[in-house]
Amino acid sequence: MPNTPPADPSGRRTEVHVAGVTKSFALRSHTVAALRGVDLHIDEPGFYAIMGSSGSGKTTLLHLLSGLDRPDAGTIEVAGQRIDMLSETGLTRYRRHRIGVVFQQFNLIPTLTAIENVALPGVLDRQPARVGQARAAELLEALGLADRRHHRPDAMSGGEQQRVAIARALFFEPAVLFADEPTGNLDSSTSDQMWRVLHDVVERFRLTLLMVTHEPSAAIHCRSVFLLRDGRITGTFDVGTSDAAELASRAQQLGW
Ligand SMILES: Nc1ncnc2c1ncn2[C@@H]1O[C@H](COP(=O)(O)OP(=O)(O)OP(=O)(O)O)[C@@H](O)[C@H]1O
Numbered sequence: 001m002p003n004t005p006p007a008d009p010s011g012r013r014t015e016v017h018v019a020g021v022t023k024s025f026a027l028r029s030h031t032v033a034a035l036r037g038v039d040l041h042i043d044e045p046g047f048y049a050i051m052g053s054s055g056s057g058k059t060t061l062l063h064l065l066s067g068l069d070r071p072d073a074g075t076i077e078v079a080g081q082r083i084d085m086l087s088e089t090g091l092t093r094y095r096r097h098r099i100g101v102v103f104q105q106f107n108l109i110p111t112l113t114a115i116e117n118v119a120l121p122g123v124l125d126r127q128p129a130r131v132g133q134a135r136a137a138e139l140l141e142a143l144g145l146a147d148r149r150h151h152r153p154d155a156m157s158g159g160e161q162q163r164v165a166i167a168r169a170l171f172f173e174p175a176v177l178f179a180d181e182p183t184g185n186l187d188s189s190t191s192d193q194m195w196r197v198l199h200d201v202v203e204r205f206r207l208t209l210l211m212v213t214h215e216p217s218a219a220i221h222c223r224s225v226f227l228l229r230d231g232r233i234t235g236t237f238d239v240g241t242s243d244a245a246e247l248a249s250r251a252q253q254l255g256w
């Protein structure tokens with residue numbers, strides 16, 4: 001049966017459904033059609049990539065999925081919730097509670113320690129500090145950072161900072177995480193560790209993790225890849241045992 005939500009004892013929904021989504025930007029002299037009818041469907045939790053070259057619309061799509069901007073047309077449903085119709089307040093609640101976002105530049109607050117950064121969503125949500133600190137400590141432990149909890153970002157490695165950012169994204173137990181080139185600022189051996197961390201997070205918290213990237217060498221870590229070209233999804237395939245070269249050549253065959 002199509003669109004049947006996966007059974008999850010906690011009732012969390014991990015699907016992502018995008019249908020007919022368009023988005024244009026009006027400039028002074030002309031209009032740029034960044035997304036021209038995007039269709040994308042994820043039914044099962046797991047690690048997925050949207051791969052596209054520069055200017056294909058990756059960031060625009062990620063902004064729509066994470067509720068930072070709205071589509072001109074089409075529907076977006078994430079974790080069981082239609083978000084294209086939400087009010088501003090609804091979108092704020094969605095961003096804070098239903099999803100998590102991980103950025104290339106980590107986006108930690110430099111003056112706060114690791115545990116304070118992770119607990120920040122709870123502070124913004126006016127949770128009792130004690131509850132937030134306990135949750136943050138638990139997440140730092142899960143990400144292997146218990147001994148870094150009182151370090152500020154500038155006293156941590158890039159890989160540690162990204163793990164703090166992932167812990168922060170998990171604060172409210174989202175069913176769906178979005179990531180924008182999460183290893184883009186890491187060296188290759190730290191990136192390899194980060195792929196293991198991300199896989200572990202997907203398994204342990206039973207999430208959908210959807211990443212955007214322009215690198216076949218990043219996309220091979222995912223279960224399936226959606227190809228984005230000129231604002232449309234032009235192909236989808238399972239990664240299986242492909243290496244980066246095979247993935248790039250399959251992408252090329254699909255007109256990437
Ligand atoms: N705020 C904006 N105003 C005008 N044009 C925009 C805006 N945001 C994006 N665009 C245009 O929309 C298209 C898609 O941009 P987008 O940033 O989504 O691409 P991208 O795939 O993320 O590229 P990159 O890999 O370089 O980050 C581009 O032509 C871009 O110039």
Ligand SMILES: [Mg+2]
Pocket residue numbers: 058059060
């Ligand atoms: Mg971008």
